[in-house]
Amino acid sequence: MKRETALRGWVLIGLLVVSLVLYWAADTGSTALQAAMLGLLGLIALAAVWLWR
Amino acid sequence: MNVLDTDIEAWHALVAAAPIGLLLWLMVRQGWGAARAGPLALVLAVVLSLTVFGTDLELVARSQAKGALLSIWVLSIIWAALLLFHLVDETGEIQVIGAWLGRLAPGGALQVLLLAWVFTSFLQGIAGYGVPVAVVAPLMVGNGFAPAVAVITTLIGHSWSVTFGSLAASYSALAGVTGFGGDRLAIDSALMLGLACLLCGAGAVLAFGGRKALASVAAPLLVTTVAMSGTQLGFAAVGAYSLAAFAAGTVGLIVMALWGRFLRCDPADLLGDSTTVGAGDFIRVFAAYAVLIGVVLTVSFVGPVERLLDRVRIELAFPASSTSLGWANEATDSYRTLSPFGDTGSLLLYAALIGYVIYRLIGIIEPGGLGRAAQRTVSSAVSSSVGIVAMVGMALAMTDSGMTFALASGLTTVVGAAFPMVSPLIGVLGAFMTGSNTNSNILFGALQRDTAQLLGVSVTPILAAQTTGGAIGSMLAPAKIIVGCSTVGLGGQEGPVLKAGIRYGLVIAGIIGATTLAWTAVT
Numbered sequence: 409m410k411r412e413t414a415l416r417g418w419v420l421i422g423l424l425v426v427s428l429v430l431y432w433a434a435d436t437g438s439t440a441l442q443a444a445m446l447g448l449l450g451l452i453a454l455a456a457v458w459l460w461r
Numbered sequence: 462m463n464v465l466d467t468d469i470e471a472w473h474a475l476v477a478a479a480p481i482g483l484l485l486w487l488m489v490r491q492g493w494g495a496a497r498a499g500p501l502a503l504v505l506a507v508v509l510s511l512t513v514f515g516t517d518l519e520l521v522a523r524s525q526a527k528g529a530l531l532s533i534w535v536l537s538i539i540w541a542a543l544l545l546f547h548l549v550d551e552t553g554e555i556q557v558i559g560a561w562l563g564r565l566a567p568g569g570a571l572q573v574l575l576l577a578w579v580f581t582s583f584l585q586g587i588a589g590y591g592v593p594v595a596v597v598a599p600l601m602v603g604n605g606f607a608p609a610v611a612v613i614t615t616l617i618g619h620s621w622s623v624t625f626g627s628l629a630a631s632y633s634a635l636a637g638v639t640g641f642g643g644d645r646l647a648i649d650s651a652l653m654l655g656l657a658c659l660l661c662g663a664g665a666v667l668a669f670g671g672r673k674a675l676a677s678v679a680a681p682l683l684v685t686t687v688a689m690s691g692t693q694l695g696f697a698a699v700g701a702y703s704l705a706a707f708a709a710g711t712v713g714l715i716v717m718a719l720w721g722r723f724l725r726c727d728p729a730d731l732l733g734d735s736t737t738v739g740a741g742d743f744i745r746v747f748a749a750y751a752v753l754i755g756v757v758l759t760v761s762f763v764g765p766v767e768r769l770l771d772r773v774r775i776e777l778a779f780p781a782s783s784t785s786l787g788w789a790n791e792a793t794d795s796y797r798t799l800s801p802f803g804d805t806g807s808l809l810l811y812a813a814l815i816g817y818v819i820y821r822l823i824g825i826i827e828p829g830g831l832g833r834a835a836q837r838t839v840s841s842a843v844s845s846s847v848g849i850v851a852m853v854g855m856a857l858a859m860t861d862s863g864m865t866f867a868l869a870s871g872l873t874t875v876v877g878a879a880f881p882m883v884s885p886l887i888g889v890l891g892a893f894m895t896g897s898n899t900n901s902n903i904l905f906g907a908l909q910r911d912t913a914q915l916l917g918v919s920v921t922p923i924l925a926a927q928t929t930g931g932a933i934g935s936m937l938a939p940a941k942i943i944v945g946c947s948t949v950g951l952g953g954q955e956g957p958v959l960k961a962g963i964r965y966g967l968v969i970a971g972i973i974g975a976t977t978l979a980w981t982a983v984t
Contacts, residue, residue, distance in 0.1 A: 413843065420847050423847065427528055428526060431522070431777060449525060456499075456851065460953070
């Protein structure tokens with residue numbers, strides 16, 4: 409599998425996993441954790457914009 | 462809570478339109494694919510929900526978790542549908558299906574009616590969410606249609622049947638959320654969808670070959686419209702909602718088959734050689750799709766089987782939440798229940814596996830065909846999947862923060878007494894945002910009901926317009942467009958298809974709106 413295809417696959421998995429982790433982050437009530445996970449989600453989203461350029 | 466009791470004002474609508482505007486601009490004007498435009502629109506939606514719409518991090522976090530659940534459900538269908546298609550393609554004889562169906566409908570325009578309008582509606586009756594497009598668009602390409610035409614015509618053609626399709630899930634949602642269930646709403650909805658049936662058939666043929674093509678199939682279009690919409694109306698009127706679209710699609714296939722008896726051509730011509738395609742050839746290649754129809758019907762109508770497959774369920778509860786502008790999301794015990802063995806995606810997977818066994822037994826697929834089909838599925842689905850996850854996340858961020866509501870209520874404020882005219886457009890907006898007629902009805906059903914009551918117009922025609930708009934809007938839902946494009950090798954080129962979907966969707970919704978305005982004026 410080409411490196412770029414593998415990276416794209418990881419972006420997909422990352423988007424789904426981080427979104428699911430946000431469910432538990434919300435349950436903890438920790439604003440710092442929620443901000444960190446949302447920031448990570450944003451970074452993955454921007455990585456997708458770069459990867460599919 | 463009355464859905465109109467919030468601090469959301471008309472100017473919020475302009476801000477709320479920004480993520481959608483960005484998405485459309487990037488895809489339609491800049492030619493970006495969904496996997497690139499979707500994530501950027503997601504980021505903008507989250508930022509606006511936090512800065513303008515008064516959400517907190519917890520609400521946004523939960524909205525994205527909801528998005529992940531919905532995405533997993535949608536992706537399971539898409540990946541399994543693609544696997545099924547690639548498996549049939551591995552036989553190397555997929556064009557036999559198109560050629561055989563072509564026997565029933567000589568001529569391109571008539572084939573568009575049969576495949577993109579009637580056959581997709583039949584499939585929508587039993588399995589929704591992109592399955593009709595994912596199944597039929599590649600068949601049309603195999604039959605000589607251009608990939609873009611195949612996707613556009615199937616998207617337009619099937620959409621009228623969405624409300625009562627998938628066992629009437631969208632209609633049930635509308636009745637449940639508004640409390641207006643019963644014969645009156647069912648009949649009004651079926652009448653409005655009957656008009657949509659005609660418009661979708663005509664739209665599909667226009668998208669294929671223009672007015673000349675439409676004129677050439679005017680008679681079968683009208684006859685089949687009467688047959689399909691009349692059947693749906695009859696089933697809806699007697700309360701058999703869940704069977705209404707399936708029955709309509711079945712009657713449509715019968716009518717088209719009878720029509721074709723008088724105009725039959727040699728299918729070998731369609732294959733471009735002297736190959737003779739008999740019923741046996743069709744049946745053996747079509748086996749996997751026949752298994753799918755059988756599996757879905759069995760699970761849908763045999764209670765013990767359905768209960769057995771639904772025993773394992775994944776449910777995540779979400780508490781109530783609200784924004785500082787007063788938009789409230791109700792608590793739910795399970796936002797999107799996942800049933801790993803009973804969901805539509807699983808049924809498609811069963812059909813693929815059983816189909817593979819059948820193909821091996823009759824010797825039309827080489828050993829390892831399943832593995833090769835799976836490999837092709839993975840390589841073709843990753844890009845579409847990223848686009849879908851991002852757009853579902855954007856939709857949930859907008860819905861849970863009240864942005865989608867702001868858009869609809871802003872539209873309502875602007876038009877005033879002409880509200881019935883834009884009523885279907887609100888349904889279209891909901892389906893575009895959420896990718897689903899059902900979710901559109903859940904999102905906007907109460908808004909439509911309350912606005913109609915405030916304006917003193919008849920409620921059931923407005924609700925009928927809402928669900929018809931939701932059905933029509935599903936033709937331009939990005940997730941569905943991505944599914945269609947990925948099955949015909951147009952991945953990353955969704956923009957032009959979206960543009961065509963918007964053009965036809967808005968024209969059809971406009972006609973439905975004018976009809977609603979006239980209808981509410983006389984009732």
